[in-house]
Amino acid sequence: MSTKKLGEQTAALAHPPSFLGRACVAGHKEGEGPLASVFDEICPDDRFEQPSWEKAESAMQQHALNLALERAGGMPDWLFGGDLLNQCVASTYAVRDQTLPFFGLYGACSTVGEGLILASMVLDGDFGTRAGVVTSSHFCCAERQYRTPLEYGGQRTPTAQWTVTAAGAVILGREGPGPYVTHVTAGRIVDLGVTDTNNMGAAMAPAAYETIRTHFRDTGRSPADYDLIVTGDLGLLGSELLEELFRRDGVELSGCHVDCGLMIYDLEKQDVHCGGSGCGCAASVLTGHLLTEMERGKWRRILFCPTGALHSPTTAFQGESIPGICHAVAIDAAP
């Protein structure tokens, strides 16, 4: 029997890895939102001086990664990365010039969580001293790939979310001052049959519910053990659904639950309907806001739960429902 596996989906890290360097870079709209002050760099035109949106996304990811590497004070042994673009090209081209062993991930908007879990396990398994994770999303790339070209000027439905233009990078270390990754709960795929690609909060909420509930069961913890339970990008509707699902179990989450997709924009003023989404959403809120406030002592322990919708435009056209996934990472001021 493994000594580190708890229950069905959770691992307790024997030697919790520490966050070392981190950085986040964002676009114009994100730079006008409530978290504007946390970004290391804000690009005024979302182009990052590149001739295409896809290259801009790679450049943004590169900026974030380079800054995180600088701050970590040493190169990682392994690098994990991913994004929303077909064949995950934003990450590939972003890390192409690095001479680092690279693992490409696809977990849709949950990718930063997947990366943190694998990086933590690899460090805890004694396979190196540092491991990096970098992810991104870009509104303009995502619109033309998943929905309609921007020039089309399509109307958005009330349940739609706005893909965040941002990249986040973190370097974890086997040793460090904290905060620490103490437990990881890898998600399983949950699909309750939602087919509306303009309502991804509803598609992902059951996955968030399953993973968070499993995390509690596997670790013996409850919401009271966390200062904050942070979902990735459920948005307004998905967050309500998640809290409602827990309420049916007699668990009140609303006091400690927040959602990165609701934190990154001002929903009243920024015309983003149900909130933000995208790999860069949870990644930039974690690296820019959550870890900073933990270091300042605002929160001692958080459960970071990025969520992803694992469909594609092709599967949607073929009438398939949207499978969701959520990965949870317990981050603690103490190891």
Place this chain on the structure above:
Amino acid sequence: MSTKKLGEQTAALAHPPSFLGRACVAGHKEGEGPLASVFDEICPDDRFEQPSWEKAESAMQQHALNLALERAGGMPDWLFGGDLLNQCVASTYAVRDQTLPFFGLYGACSTVGEGLILASMVLDGDFGTRAGVVTSSHFCCAERQYRTPLEYGGQRTPTAQWTVTAAGAVILGREGPGPYVTHVTAGRIVDLGVTDTNNMGAAMAPAAYETIRTHFRDTGRSPADYDLIVTGDLGLLGSELLEELFRRDGVELSGCHVDCGLMIYDLEKQDVHCGGSGCGCAASVLTGHLLTEMERGKWRRILFCPTGALHSPTTAFQGESIPGICHAVAIDAAP
């Protein structure tokens, strides 16, 4: 310092994981090739009774996974999967009904190698007793996504490769009768500027060269230490390039080098130009042929090196070159 990291890109597994269950399922054309007898199932029309090619690919992956799970005699703690489809949907929909924690990977045709590396590290890190890897590719999905719809009847260039319709699944165990994964060398991205998407062997050969060379340097081994060095899908031209690159270093690889893309089809008779490619190519040749022959004692030690081209149609249209990657896994009859 880590006790398990060797050199820059390699990990030596302290407690080498064993192959437990494995299975491979293939399409019609593969079932007419030289490896026909190794497949557990051959689908006569490549449709797997599904209404679309994408659903057929998922079904094929499901068949392979279910069979491997059955043979492994127990469920894995973690499951890794990936494929070539946008948003890796073949894997997502294939594993949707499993209640297993799932890590989605994107390493193009190298995905089975990436999965084996991560699964091995997670088991060696004592995070569980079993871990699974499943990957696939399907000619018809790949053609319409990467090239032109089949109905278009496009001509193929002489350097083109044929995407293999196949899925392979393996379950690794912390304990088992072998063969064992003893060393893993994770690839870094290598891009020498090849832009011809119909010549992916040339784009991937430098990555294979870098990873295999790094593996030798990191482990102190040489080609003489292996009965076989098996690349994933360099095809005819890419294989020649790889051997030529080693020849410049004074290393003769041709005596022990084979390529899954050249093994799976009869190049004379099957009109596949430079050979096979796709995530399912290396995965099915490994699970169907290589491991079987190792168990029969034909080879004691092989270096399995799946290769991937990490571009997308969008990056190709934007004039970008094709980044390659290659992951190497040393498989040994003894732990």
